[in-house]
Amino acid sequence: MPSSKAAAQKKGANGGGKLAVGKAVKGAIFGLIVTVLSVLVLAIIVKQFGLSDGAIAAVNQAVKVVAIFITAFIATSGADQNKILTGALAGALYVLFGFGTFSL
Secondary structure (H helix, E strand, C coil), X not given: CXXXXXXXXXXXXXXXXXXXXXXXXXXXXXXXXXXXXXHHXXXXXXXXXXXXXXXXXXHHHHHHHHHHHHHHXXXXXXXXXXXXXXXXXXXXXXXXXXXXXHCC
16 A cells, blocks of 8 residues: 555646646736737837837737747746646647637
8 A cells, every 4th residue: 555645746746737737828828918918008009109010010029929938937937847848838828829819
């Protein structure tokens, strides 16, 4: 019969994947919120100052790159293992959620 410590370690090992997916989803949603708010601020700036199309595209891409880094940081903060996989999953989910959000 395994000891309670061994059972807890085994349970933690099996539940780690679910925790990583949950953190990835949380990070992706947070990154998406940051992106939406940043794009709204960008829209206000464009309306007030009339930026050129090239500047709008550059700032839009910069916002999304920064949001992906924020997404990965939020998803991997506090994780002990599988940080690369969790961050990559969070980035992929961010791209999927962002595509769904901005293609509406």
